[in-house]
Amino acid sequence: MKIVNILLGGPKSEYPKELLTNPKEISGEWVAADHGTAYLLKNNIIPKYSVGDFDSSSKDELNLFEEAIKNIIKVPAEKDFTDSQLALKTVIKNFEFDEIHVYGATGGRIDHLLVNLFLGTDKNFTNIIEKVKLIDTGNYIEFFTPGYHTVKKLAKMKYVGFVNIGPVKNLNLIDSKYLLKNNTSQVPISWASNEFVKDTINFSFDEGSILVIQSKDSDKKKD
Template sequence: MKGIIIAGGNCISIEKLKEIIPDFDIVVAADSGLKHLNAVDVKPDYLVGDFDSVDKSLLAEIDISITSVVRHPVEKDKTDTELAIDVLNELNVDDITILGGTGYRLDHTLSNIFSLRYIYDLGLNGTIIDEYNSVTYIRGVNAVSMKNEGTYISVLPISDIGAEISLKGFHYPLDHKCLIMGSSLGVSNYIVKNEGTVICHKGEALIIKARD
């Protein structure tokens, strides 16, 4: 079962949002992410947050027969996005996509990106997407295969020990290469065959698919 969280940051185009929403079994709005769903006339299954930034007129229009409202205090230990992740985890989803998780607030953007590790620790698949990027998390002995979509692929180590990475089917292949944290060696690669594979042998890394 697949769940999607719509947060309040930069979202994808209205046309793409309309196209992908039906692919998900459960739709969760995290606070002001409600505005993006309102733009495509979609009622979320859940609305989660402290509601400090959501448009109050939109909040007043919520039909509780359609949308379950999960309200939290403003002073809390988790972000609205992380609270939305908890809701989906309790609903036994297998896969979580976050939209609107990136934007002008760099602290929120980084927090949302690092929430992919939290999702992974829950035993779920997690992805953050916006108009230009898709971000996933990989750790330990693991592999991610992807189709050639003409995008840049970057592998960024995020653990103290770095990440030991192999890249198959890429213009710049790697074979058990240790990327230290802060290294730019894994930035702006691309797939040269129909499919490429990122293999993590140890450590932790983010895999970012990006387009200009």
């Protein structure tokens, strides 16, 4: 399987363990967005491309990026696309891939998080959106277009949520712990805290865009 990884500028507190401890062990080429470039270079990973307006990078960092990376795509701060959208466009244009794994897409500013979740409704990415996975320390987020789908349970993830990020028609959760039949809604709904009763869940819908979020509670101790 050909995987291309994208590292966005989200906080390291949301990085999954493998990205914090052994990033070089993560298979696939890398594309970095803005300050995500610095983290990769510090861990001796040279991304094939670095994109963004670099408004969160210092002048010294930008000089380092330009010395280390062959392909830097610098855009004005006032632009039509976010860094995540630019990174995806870069992958689509320059790589062959089976999946795109996006890190650093959560945490920090909520408006940035929403942009990344709403990628499922962006017509620029309709043809490849089911190949995009957003990964952080406690969540694995997949995008789905209309049809019949099967989701496989991931190790260490306890919960699964189904979220229509716009109008949806005839959403069916067929064999999850909590079932749903022919749900049609004109507003977004998060069908949260569902669970697997076997290794897979089958679901279907006729129109709209669905996020499937496998998740677990934080390992941090509560006060």
